Amino acid sequence: MKQLIFIVSCIMLLAGCTISSTNGLPEDIKEEMEEHVGFNVSLPEDTDYEVSYVDIQFPPEVNGKANGSRHVADIAFSENIGKKKDLPSTSNEDQKVLYGPYEGDSVITLTISNMPNQMSDAKEKKIKHVTVEYAEANKNGSDFLFISFNTDKGSFFTTFHLSEELTEEDAWSFIQKLVDQNT
Template sequence: MIKKYIGLLFIMLTLVGCTSKNDILENVSQEIKNYGISAEVPQVDDLAVNFVYVLPSPTATGDVNTVVISYTERKGELLKPNSNQNESKKKVLYGPFEGDSIFNLSISNVENSLDNASSTTVADLKMEYTVTNDRLILLANQNHMSYMIEGQITSKYTEESYFDVMAGIVHSVHVNTR
């Protein structure tokens, strides 16, 4: 009988833990909208969100905002806030957690472009990209917003896989925000 209750308690705690993580990211998505960015935190297969922050607007009117979302393969413990002066200019919405960043996704409420970039189209989404050494910067504009991925190219995370991830992110953001 006690084993039955312990098993039931374990299942309930597991469900509560999963729900609260999703609820937290859902709340972060709602807060992102307060900055004029009509996007939710995109989920990426096999990766966890490591941190989310908003960069301050570079304009006096405060109408240009960018949210940065970092993805990792293994999310660890929550880190203590950094008192670095440059770090204090950003508004942290989630994290940061221990874990090596695979890539950062920046979503801005204005379109952008990359200088001297190559271009490709995946799933009807035009993208610009640059590669320097083993670092990729990938940009796509959609519905007056820009999406930029900055990540390291490896045997697992190739240019092509980043193109597919970007197409999936942009598609999911626009399907979920309609």
């Protein structure tokens, strides 16, 4: 009996390891996103937020050819995700949805690009050896924190919709993990 429980446990563990990688994001979706931006991306795993949407954006085409070389991936995180929503029927050649969207309010949006990013009128702070730019804003009574940093491979731009559940301290903890895991 103990052998059977051990075998079943091993099978469940192996199945769990191959189904998802980070915050519920399937490994094949993560790989396609990484191939698109051109570098490996490590998302914080030990957070209260699950990936609820991923898309990739292509450079616009002019006369049938890509105009530029900027490749972007957008990832939305939610506290509680629900059922998968239907995608709008509109077609967009510059964008491909890889995952989701799932029901639930997006509280963190992460944009990853193969090109550097720079914020205007931003404050700066160092995390490890990385210069991190940030700015705060209040729009329509909601507080937001925008944080950006560059690596030698690309850039990370994050928007946090601050609330009692997602504090500024939580946002900086998330960024600390992103910097630690991606630099």
